[in-house]
Amino acid sequence: MKKLLKISLALLLPSTVLVSAAHNVPFDWDTVPVYAHLANMSDDFTPEQLDFLAENFDLITIEKGHAKRKHGSTEKGFALAVEEIKKRNPEAKVLFYWNSTIKIGGYDAIDDFPPGGELLSKDGELLRIFNSTFSDLSQPEVQRWWSDTASRAVHELGADGVFIDAIGKFSNHSRRKVLTPEKIEALNNGLCAMVEETRRQVGSSSILIQNGVSMDPENVGARLLQVTDGAMKEHFVSAKPGKKEALAEDIEVLQAIAKSGKLLAIKAWPGFDWRDQEIMQKSREERVQMARAAITFPLACYLLVAEPYSYFCYTWSYQGNDTGTFVTYPEFDKPLGPPMGDAQRNGWKYTRDFVHASVFVDLDTWSASIDWK
Template sequence: MDEEVVTELTISDGTLFEPKDFYPKFSWSVTPQYCMFGDGSRTLTPSEISIISEKSDFICLEKDHAWKELGYAEMGAKHEVAAFKQIKPDIKVLYYFNSAYAWPFTSYNENFTTNKIDDYPELKKFLIINEETGELEHRNNIFFFDVLNPDFRRWWVETVVSGVTFSGADGVFIDQMHGFSWLRNDKAEEVKLTMGEMMASLKEKLGADKILLGNNAARLEDVFPVIDATMFEHYSETVTNSKENLLKEWDDMLRIAKAGKISIYRFGVEVENDVSIEGLSGSEKENALEQLSKERLEYYHACYLIGAQPYAYFQYGWGWRLWKGPLVDYPELNKPLGLPKGAYKRVIENGWEFTREFENASVWVNTETKEGKVSWK
């Protein structure tokens, strides 16, 4: 790649990323971070607002944030959107909604509970019923939405748009876009197609200036064309964190960038089941996980940097709660990074060592031994 023509938006194959005007600002000056968090009990303090806004220009409020303090999660989102915008007007803040689980934290979903749902037959029709038992499908009493119901799809799109509009958010993070296809294998293809149609309808109703981010959507062929951004969640040490999958994801990140879409590379050390956390609980476990996250940062950071493209963001911690990473200081992520000097290189053909150069850092990773090194210049 000719270094003289490299810019912040140069993709690793030499082409240029074409951002939309409603995207967040992007820079390689330091590691670009995305933050996603929630505390169901309360709103953020001014100090927490400041810490998070200094880390990132791109954040999301989790599904239950501040619902106990303010009554409903959309109230929590509205409160925090205003708080972040007051000190950082250009920050992009996303609302959260789930397309599979009927989490009862918003006013829109408050009646999807075991003690209320029978009083709302019009809502009960939106849920999946076990064909053998006739009972509502659930996980820990959280019901499952039925994407194959057209009335549900219309209600869901209107509900998500209402939440985004009410909160003043810059878009929405949509979680769990599988439609529970494994519960009805004979209709799995229909579920996939219908999920794509529902996301297309949502994007249309949100408006052209709102970000639609789909979790784990990079390879959902019916969803990917209509979204603006996707997350690689890395929820399994043996599946999503495998050396084979990480290699596929670096190719995905290139494809996503060439499509002019945002990607988020999210890692959490909680999936490692490290010996340092065995038998621990409560604050002892949280403290051990924080320490583990600091010890393992270099490897996961290197995994991100090997495949990172313009508008690819890094998210790190050990969970989705406010106290599981967003408030932790990781000094390495604030070191001057600089522009990438081309694509990654595979050290040995068919091997699992990779390198990549940035203006201010040399990156090496071995995804087989799960080791990484970021050498700062």
């Protein structure tokens, strides 16, 4: 396992790290650097929510479908949200969510989707996922449509860059059953060419963040990291115990990526999410209390890997008024200071010191402590 991991890391990291557009994002170690990722399909953010976002976050992705039920499209809702956030915090960087492989509705851009551009299986059947279809990225017309839409988000809607979702969808087990290896290769090559063209159109000062650092055989995550400014690790850690081996591998991978100079948005969970119906039927205040009580382990794991331009995201959902974004945590207000060195590992135990905090994590017992100084 260790040998394979080292090989994967060597493939994953860019051979040359250039000055990144991500470094235009405000960053400091004064307190825990945090990242927001959310939307509300039904309505605009309220003035109070906009105030909270502007005051607490310098890096924000506005998810698909924001305010589309009110304004008719994601683009219209997004543009208004960006304008209001920038009024309150001109330094904030706001990213446009754009799924790289799934043809998601609710965008004005869907009206211009190329005819015949949807992905078919090797048997000629239309492939579906989440009540949507896939884009056939082996077609140059589909690539141009996607890149042109991303470019308009930057040049016309006020986005500071693009959050590129779903980069590994063509290489997963389900797709391998219904697509030929040759088609998967063509799709992934098309994806990489599409992102390269997007970079050309939006320029070096715009931020491109990919969702995922996939270790699939096609190595799509590593290829895209040559072009993008960084990545989101969407399912890094939960307060609910999991497999220590998998988390240890994630920690090692993210440490290496962060040290390479790439931006990281590290998504952690409080032990539940929007799919847990029993918990979601509780009051919001109960969810807030549960999340506050569970934050130490996810936050401590983030602190093991954090480098400049590593941001922490801790919520239980992405959509609606109850995502967990608009929650205050005492830990986010405590002085942190820069790290005093790298994390140290002894078996399944890790330690790391910051100027104002000492971190301890035990993966064997799925426990942690943060001693705030």
